[in-house]
Amino acid sequence: MAKKILIVDDEVHIKMLLEQTLEELEDEYDVELFTASDGEEGLAFIRGEHPDLVFLDIMMPKMNGYEVCRIVMEDEGLRDVKIILLTAKGQEVDRKQGLELGAKMYMTKPFDPDEILKVSKDMLGL
Amino acid sequence: MVARWAIRVLRGILLRGQGRRNMRRCYAMTPAGGRGIALLLLALCAVWGVGPARAEPLAGGAGSYVLGMSADFSGQSRGLGVELYRGSVAYFTQLNRNGGINGRPVVLVTLDDGYQPEPAIRNTIDLMRRGDVLCLYGYVGTPTVTRILPLLGGGAGTAKPLFFPFTGAQPQREPPHSRNVFNLRASYRQEVAGLVDRFVSLGRKRIAILYQADAYGRSGWDGVRRALAAHGLAMAGEATYRRGAGFDASMDEQVRILARSRPDAVIAVGTYAPSAAFIRDARDAGLDVPIANLSFVGSENMLDLLALLGRERGRDYTGDLVNSQVVPCYEDMSLPAVREYRRAMDAVNPGPPEGAGPCPAPSRYSFAGFEGYLNAVVMAQVLRVLDENPALGLVGAAESVREMDLGIDVPVSFGPDRRQGLDRVYFTTVEQGAFVPVGEARWEAWRQ
């Protein structure tokens, strides 16, 4: 079964960057990429598709990443979803809050595409 | 130092108490005398007058016969003194009116001694020194007369005899003083002996005596003692009072002492005021035995006091009283002397002597006055003898009076050994406010 990776970001460029970075995995492994442009959309997808890995931006319209992370982690059925928080904020409180909510990782923008690939592989066990 | 001072003070007190005048006399007599004890002894000598009495010849000559009289005109016994004086004056006045003693009047010079020895001695010395005074006459009182006796021998001037003192005491009736004294009245010893004999004969053997604490009282006391001893009896009780006590003095203590001896009769040797006080207190205390008084008491004065008291209290204090007298009762008109006396008193009615103290209204007649009158009668007789026979001297003249009839049924005689003219004692009692002779019935009423 194909692994599902969801990218949630309102920034189109970032979304594109991540998509293009992760396309590599799509080519090599059985991985499907999905994107969402805001928190609600992302949450709906997570609930519907149960992705294996989610890159979740924090600052988003409608529903921010923390909220999404919290809701997902409170859901028994979704708890195995691995969430990597992406943020431009970089403040310590943000990092702490995110990890406390159950996110597996916290990545600060700007990030290196290679690093994204590496992390994704680790997370998905590829 | 203090002790020495104290001695000095004491000596002063002693000397003063002894009588300054006597001391002066002593100095005069022994100008070179010592001090201290010697002075004291000399003073005593002066008092007693133990020196020999020399009979001085009378100055005689024309002029009056002056008699010196010192008596109580102001003291407790002034009633006696005044009455005695008046009785004498009544006679002498009539005598002088009738030409006196062969033309020479008899003059009575009076001095008041207040019944006190000291003034009496002073008066006597004055009289002794006066050349015009022939003799002493009519002294009143035992304590006074007893004390002046030593002066009579001439220790303080010319020796002058004393005639008819108003006292029944014994000293002037006995040697040595009897030489210088002529008594007319019976002695107290005779008076009390009469009373005692009467009471004993009436069965009243327990006889007590109240007496004045002086020579007078002692004379009475001595008399009672002797009289009782003659019956083989002793005094049931005795009590004294101080001379000078008045009617207002309380005699309760004396009454208590005498009542304690349960007497059958009481003989009081006193003057009228204390005697009356004793009678009053005795009667008030329920002591109802007969109470006898001597002549010296001044019977009329005593009766006046008791009568007055009786009127005030509505009680008769005059019952059961016996008064012994040495002259007959002046109410006994059977006697010529009484009649003359009363006539003389009525005629002359002499006043009290000059300088006499306030006196109750002079009695018209009295035992004392009667005695004074009788004294004057005898004195006039003595002066008559002297005037006719000056060589006898006054004493001699007096001693020559023999069996003289005074008009009282009893003659008077004097002699070298007889210095008392009368010996009879009369008993009177009070009946209806006046003295009357005690009748036999009356005596029987007191029989016990």
Next chain:
Amino acid sequence: MRSLSIFKKTGILAVVLFGVVALLTSALAAYMLHDRMVAEYVSKGTAIAQSIAGASQDILLNRDAATVQAMIDQYLEIEGVAYVFVRDADRIVVSHTFVPEMPARLATLAEPEDGVRVVGMTVESLGRVIDVGAPVLAGVAGYVHVGMSKELIMRYFWATVIRMQALLFVALLVCVGVLFVVTRRISRPLQQLTEYADRLASRDFTADIELTSRDEVGHLGRTMRAMARELARLFTDMESEVNKATGELREHMVYLSAIIDNLADGLLVVSPTGAVSVVNPAMREFFGLGDKDYSGFSAADVFPVEVSDLARAIRSCEGVIQSAEIPLAEGRIGMAVGSSIMVAAPVARCLGGVVLVRDVTREKALDQLKTDFISTVSHELRTPMTSILGFARLIGKKLDSAVLPALGDNPEARRVAVQVADNVDIIVTEARRLTDLINDVLDIAKMEAGKIVWHDRAVFMGDVMHQAADATRGLWSAKGIEVVIEMEDDLPPVRGDHSRLVQVLVNLISNAVKFAPRGPVTCRAHLDRADVLVSVADHGPGIPASAMDEIFDKFKQVGDTLTEKPSGTGLGLPICRQIVERHGGRIWVESEVGEGSVFFFTIPALVARAGTGDIDDACRAMLPEPDSAMLMRLPEERNLPPLILVVDDDPILGAYFTELFEGNGFRVMVAADGEQAVVMARDHMPSLITMDLMMPGMDGRTAIRCLRHNPFTRHIPVLVLSALSDTATPGCDLSLTKPVDDRRLVEVVRALLLRKDVRHSCLVLGDLDDVTVEGLTVFCPDDTTFCPPQRIWSHVERGFRGLVLIPAELAEGIDVDLLARVPGVTVIIMPARTGRGKTI
């Protein structure tokens, strides 16, 4: 009045003296008079009796009682003669002078047979009489009796006494009068002096006194006048001083009140009872209080609960300064700081507390603005940088993976493609630099804004150095430069944020690698006094002295920015400085141009350098934060028995020790483990602590280290009671091995407590090098003398008294018993040292 008291005293004395004299003289005089008069009366009575006897002989023989009566009557008039009576030979009374009757006593009187006889007796109604009896003619004629009244003598006696007393009384009155006049003359000036003194006492210096006498009183008066002038001068001086001081004080007060009134911060002063004493206008404004006077109101009635809670916390001088954020009027926000007001001298006393409220609305807003700014900048810069960097990398990769193989062997196309790839690499590099710059800028901004959360713990500098070297491996290995790490063996840990310290070293190593043309770069760490000193040395171009300070400023790099290409952001060293200074350390550089540079920084070491394990964090947790000032708790019970804190995990032993110590008059508290012990020691300040070593949780050694670490508990003597045979425990004062003998334990405790009391004077055997001084300061903060063992006796002979501390190694050479018997000398054998660096 005062004159009267003198008069009264002397008067009483005079009266008493006079009274005694009067009584004595009058008694003597009267006694002599009495004596004399009795003799006189006897002689007088004898004279009278004899004269009567002499004169009455004849009369008596004649039994003429009346004449006798007349004779004796006259004697009655003589003073003193009470009676006369005469008896005749038959002993019958023939004359007497009694009224109303003769007393029975006399009636029964026996007769003298030979000569005069004097008898004293008491007769009713006459009183005491002297009877002088004399026979008349040897009794043949009778007998005479003269009674002399002794009553009269007594009358004279008393009259004399009374007259003398009266005389003396008059004399006394005269004396008293004289005395009165004299005392008045003496006391009037005295009284004037007293009045004068009274007026002086009431500070009436206009008073004057008239002095006429030249005697002592006058002298006293003159002295007093001089004194008064001096006093007046002093008072004037003092008054002007006081006025000056008052004026200054007033000015000062005005000044202060102006300060308080114009203070932008709100100020509230509360009394120990919690009542409001001072409220300044700013405070009124903050809480909308208006102009009402709130003095004396309870703070709780006037201020919101935050302020009143603060006021309640500080007013009793619990010794804690507290702060709280509180809402102010009009939606503003304030920061309140409360502190107690305490007077230390002469007696520690709490005067209440002060609450300062600062309006931090603006600061909060600014703060928020800053936070927002940083957040926004981060976001707004990082997002595009993400795209730039990311896509550039993707382009590079795709050029490599897709474009270049597709080009085949077309050289032109390949050349262009390679050029593009190179350009993309440049974009990536520059984007990375930009990212670094952004990160550094944000870092420093956050530090300056205090937005960094520090994760402090014990940090071992060795770890930091290795981690930093690892982190920079890419740099130096690429450049072929070696990084050498040297460090001391038992370097104590420091307290700090591990990752930040790594950041410092990374920066320094990066710089060194960056600028140095050759290796090696040497990292050293060693203990420099209380600090851990870290240095990073390179063989770079060096830094000119003029730049040495500047390089730590922001955006400063060495060299000409126009000619030399700057390398790095220029923010590395400023960030390092921020971090080091935040840790209480210092950072600097030593350099010679052309030779290279050495960067140094220090971080304070944790005290217990021999510490094993990470216990210091536990200690620190129990200590107040260093930036939060803490007032030492005053021992509350001043005159209570010493408090002993027993630390033992065995409750049975705890109870046993409690009983033992309480039985010896101490107060006892028990702690079950080290942590509890440290807390209780801090809160209750015991006089002594007994410490078990093996305990669950924090063990005894750690607890001791914590206690020693805390400046407030550092001085408390610690007695280790342990079952461990090796009791060489650092930091303890004495060790005893369980089981402990009761008596010895109490002795040791007393000795330790005593040592605390006599700690002012210490004599330590051995020299400074042999003995670690650190522990000594606990006992001997004032006066510590070191002396070689052989000279100890000369010190004692010269009078040294106090504590003699003898290291165990030296104890055998000294007659310790003899030394201990010297009064005032306490001997303490210090445990043998197990090695260098161990405390006694």
